[in-house]
Amino acid sequence: MNVTGHTRRPASIRDVATAAGVSYQTVSRVINGHPSVRPTTRERVLAAIDELGFRRSATALALASGRSRAVTVLTANTTHYGYASILQGIEEAARAESYAVGIGVLESADEAAVAAEVRRAAGAGGGLIVIAYDPAGVKALGAVPAELPVVGVVETPASTPDPGRPWVWTDDREAAYQATRHLLSLGHETVHYVAIPSSTRRTSARTSGWRQALREAGAPEPRPVQGSWGPAEGHAAGHELARDPAVSAILCGNDDLALGVLRALHEAGRSVPGEVSVAGFDDAPHSAYLTPSLTTVRLDFTGLGRAAFALLHGVLEEAARIAPHPVSVPELVVRESSGPPPATT
Amino acid sequence: MNVTGHTRRPASIRDVATAAGVSYQTVSRVINGHPSVRPTTRERVLAAIDELGFRRSATALALASGRSRAVTVLTANTTHYGYASILQGIEEAARAESYAVGIGVLESADEAAVAAEVRRAAGAGGGLIVIAYDPAGVKALGAVPAELPVVGVVETPASTPDPGRPWVWTDDREAAYQATRHLLSLGHETVHYVAIPSSTRRTSARTSGWRQALREAGAPEPRPVQGSWGPAEGHAAGHELARDPAVSAILCGNDDLALGVLRALHEAGRSVPGEVSVAGFDDAPHSAYLTPSLTTVRLDFTGLGRAAFALLHGVLEEAARIAPHPVSVPELVVRESSGPPPATT
């Protein structure tokens, strides 16, 4: 058949129509599964579609119908475990509904840069999902024009949830609370905390869960050490904490920080969990294989991504509207890095 | 000013035209920076654009002009470090050229599922980048219709490179060669290898680089242990190797496998690097903080992603055409996990 070398224009519904001897509208009906098309006609059209290798242009569809069946995910990072997993969850859910998924990386938290990126994403049409775990993400979420359908993946829900722009989140407070109680229950006098940066000026959910557990137990409240996201910062924080012989339990804002802390303790010659217990957050894939393996709190990021998409889907299509949102339940995973404090002589 | 509650249709160039008292074509000229527009006119149009909050619809642009300025990345995974970094590199380069980036995950390597995913991606318009490090990716690359612009990120270039569908790759053979030579130079009799799955039936580049180094050194060639991608498989492979007292050096197909191997050796009571040396591949962010920190070969995945985009850009726009492709140079990073073999008594 058509094996001309040069790239030819892909077949349109009018080409198919001509080939099948019907009008373009009939072809449109066939692709959309409209009931009132005579079976013989449908057959002919399908044959023509097959022969010409016709594929409906998503672009034209979006333009003509308004519904674009696309989501753009705005995120500051694609390589960190948590972010990547959320993205994976979104993609999974989107694919099931045959939505296209776009990504935009917020490389800087600079006001203008963020605004530009939001504009780009908005131009793509369709809905938006903003991962607002960090300053760049939070700014982006704030910069989304009011008329755009958007769902935020946030650290903590603000006091006033807007029905038109829903949010999803995990119960970080509860997670930190559980982890801290676990460490306290092992007999530690108190638990130190290496924090991830808070996305907002307010105290992060993780910090407040940690603090609540300490208060309930009447334990002293040491000042949280401000970390960042990666192992390097955890390493620095760990060195600082290793100098204080009173420190016997450390909770870290994520598993990467915990990794750095473990390394620093090792370098300082303090054994884990013999002298110091360490717990992380997220249950990244490698955490189970560290030596010592890491006690951590597992969060369902993939599920979070799926939920975010489901909500957005509800905003975009009335029919798919769902309840404001199910919070996933964090799960404490106890491994080797936590144990009773050293016996005081 | 328009603060009517209901979502109103975004402004089109004709709305802007009316507001500015010019024709829609003039507006089009202004957005595209066409030279022959009188400054005063341009001014008026720009004012109208600003006032109406006009944003040019990417959809309409793509439909009317044919050029879609979009890339879709097909990949089997978004969470693994290598994949995620490539994606990040692609996004970075694409953003610089103001291209939109879409992703499609190949969840199964099943022929039909892969074909469906390719079709979806093709429907999005624009170019394709396929990460073909695994069976699903390889199948996807093969399933891309001939008329679609596509760039493959592959493990090893095949014998016959097609000028119309370029590839990028890292020099995995060289990387494995370097790592193996490093271990041999420390005095190990030979080096065992825990392999990542090969994307094709042929021997992988990493395997052949490893083998070449052994041959050149006249070292015995043990059978590679077939691993997979994650730490769990590395763990299993590590247990197996730990049973053989002759094993004193292990090269792993990636850092995740190496992590599992380290853990298995620890469990078996064999010290690293005292009794056994271990080296990985990729230099994942956590590898430097493991205990012992991991000797590995750093590969520039982000750069690979950028190169992939650059090539695709060249295919899509004549003007941006570039040379077939620069291979990034792998870099050996020696850390604690490798050292001389134990002294034989």
Add this chain to the structure above:
DNA sequence: GGTCCCCATGTGACCGGTCACAATCCTGGC
């Protein structure tokens, strides 16, 4: 046999841009 309706199909306009070409304006040269 005529009317009413539903089924199957076709026609024209439109979505928001671009492209090719026509029309108008302005300026310089003679």
Add this chain to the structure above:
DNA sequence: GCCAGGATTGTGACCGGTCACATGGGGACC
């Protein structure tokens, strides 16, 4: 004062679909 010709601007068609409505062809029913 008139005409050529570049600078500006406008008009109509088109990209590949959808939507709203019009049209023709059978039964079913009276």
